Amino acid sequence: MDIPLQLSPDFCGPPTRVDTTQRPLVTLKTLLSDRALTVKRPRQQPPSLIFSLPAEMIAEIFLQATAEDQDADAIRIPMHFHFVLSQVCGLWRAVAIHTPSLWSRVVLHLGARTSGFGGITTLARTCFERSCELPLALIITSSVTNADTIPNLSMDLVLPVRHRIRHLELRLPVVLTESIFKLPKNSLKALRSISVYAIVSADPASWFRSMSGLEGAPHLDRVKLACVHAPGSLIQWRTIDLRFDPYVARLPWAQLTDLHLQDLELRCDDAIYALEMATSLVRCALEVRMFEPLAPVIAFTVPPGQDAPAPPAPPKPKPPVTLPALLALDLAISGWPSAPADFFDRMILPSLKDLSIKYKDRQPLPCATLTALQTRSSFSLERFLLASRTGDTLLPFLQANPLLSRVQLVFCALELTPLAEGLTRVARTPGLGILPCLRALALTDRWTEEAPHATWARATKAVVEMARSRWRVHGDAAGARLVGFTFGSQMGLSAKKAERMERFRAEGMRLRIVPILAERAHLRRADYLGMNLWADED
Structure with a gap:
């Protein structure tokens, strides 16, 4: 006993x-x-x-x-x-x-x-x-922001059983979470996954550096490092240096299959370097920050009698980074808005199935950049999310990925009429057109056709026709049915068109009509992104 x-x-x-x-x-x-x-047991108690x-x-x-x-x-x-x-x-x-x-x-x-x-x-x-x-899974969470008011539980509890911990999750002030990384290299022999949510209420002196305790974990393959701002702290209203430097992080990059770096400043060159080392990645989520390149050096006039210096040799193109096993890539990009292609032009992703690109501010991303990535990699996406992007039409890229089943285009500066007509399935024509496997679609924006009224009437008619053609599948064109549709705009639908869409809802389509306010607060709101569609299981 x-x-x-x-x-x-x-x-x-x-x-x-x-x-x-x-x-x-x-x-x-x-x-x-x-x-x-x-x-x-007592006799009077029934069995x-x-x-x-x-x-x-x-x-x-x-x-x-x-x-x-x-x-x-x-x-x-x-x-x-x-x-x-x-x-x-x-x-x-x-x-x-x-x-x-x-x-x-x-x-x-x-x-x-x-x-x-x-x-x-x-x-x-x-x-x-x-x-x-x-093997142990140890999860320690706290909402205290001042590390001086609580003991270092992460060390007091981890040290006695460090050789047995398989999963470790910490949500503590940044000073307490970083103490785990200072353990000897061979301390966490059984560790397979670690999630650290560091609570930051002031400028940290260091940030996820010198991870000797993780470098020596032979089975570690899932790492998630994130910054959590303390509620009510002034840090939310000013910029601080939370740069993650992969050169000094000393993670076991080659054995990682899942890598998530969120709410950290990961510069474009650093992100490429990290992916270049982590060639076994299967799922990856990064927040990449672009910086404006340095201004060119001004050439002065050569004095008479002196030879002009030889022009510098053009820089050699950097080799591409190939991630053969990567299935899901989630990028949140911010910073300088003129060179988002610097990252994608270096990537070769032959196994990519899920691509999510979210810009914190509207930034240009030409369709040619995405189609070039697809041509180099020869992948065929199944899920695609693009938010807060400017550029040209995306129909060529969508057409190059016929296996797409879920598409979300949120504030992408597209014209609604050609997009809806391009996605319309004509039942009597041979084949199913583009995206024959499409099951969930979200189109949310302030569309340019919302004025004048006649232009918006044509655009919404094309949207209703697109939804009808993909919901009511007949005859030989029995492809995938559009079971989830989210549509957002400022003007909304007319009463007649809204009634037609309601018929699809009554027949089983999961329909969501989202009003877009003039002063949208944040792009990641669930109503705008239609996140309910991603919960759909095939």
Whole structure:
């Protein structure tokens, strides 16, 4: 039987131990071989069906009940549900305590806690003991912004079990998260994934640098590093240096399959260098910042009698970067608006299926840049999102990717009429035209045809016809049906056209009409991007 436990009055974690005598290891099978736990009950109490279930099935029910993480804002006691299960009856306690996998995921949501960390440490150690030697997933989150008010739990809890941690997730002030990276190179031998959300309330002296603790993790393949601005801090209203430098980060680039760098300043050259080293990437999300090139040197007049200096040799073209396994690329681009092609012109992505490009400010991206990328790589996309872009039509690029099933074009400075007519499927003509596999489409913008009224009437008629042709598929043109459609504009649809669209909704199409305000707040609003369409499963 497990060591008896005693609850403290201000319980903020697991009970404290009252007996430290070394006991032999008791397994769930040997514990329940004595049927005393299941047969000793009052005579007047009717038998419960729970006692007829095998212990292994009860353990599986416990695992399913605790699989989803609890709300970090609502919960006051970390791992509360785990300990509730172990205090219902003797049978449940035996099953819960002697199921190591139930305690192998330790989630400590601390909220704004600034005291009572002794109970938290005891709770974590109890979970570590009950998980035996199974690999651990350790999640520590806090909303405290001042690192001086809380201890360095990331070190206090990680160090004793560093050789067992498989997944590590931290949401702590930046000073506390960076201490993990200073561990010796061979400390995290079992680590496979790490997610760090560093809370920044002032200018950090350093930012994700010298990651010696991660460099020596032989199985690490998923890394997510993000900046979280402290609520109400002045840092949200001014620019600070949060540059991520891959030259000094010392990540195990060659073995990474998932890389996410968000809310960090990753310069274009640094992003290309990181991708050049991480050739095994499968999914990648980066925030790339462009900088204006330096002004050319002014040539002075050569004095008489002196030879003019030889003109400098043209710079050699930089070699392309090939990522043979990359399936999903998510880019958020900001900075200098005149050279967004500097990044794409270096890429060769033969396996790319999902491409997302979001500009923080409207920047030009010619269709020729995307078609050149597709020609070099010979990929065929299945999902495509483009937001806050200016340029020419995108129909040639869409036509070059016939397997596209989900397309989102948000504030891309396109003309609505040719776009809608290009996406219209004519049922009686041979073939299905472009995008025969299209199932979800989002078109949201301030369209140039919204004035005068006659022009907007033609444009919306083309939109309705496009939706009709892709929803009501007949005859030999039985391709994919457009099951989700989001349309956003300032003028909206006329009553007659809106009624026709409502018929499609009544027939099963998931339709969303989004009014675009003159003063849009942010491009990443769910209504504008139509993010509900991405939840669609094929």
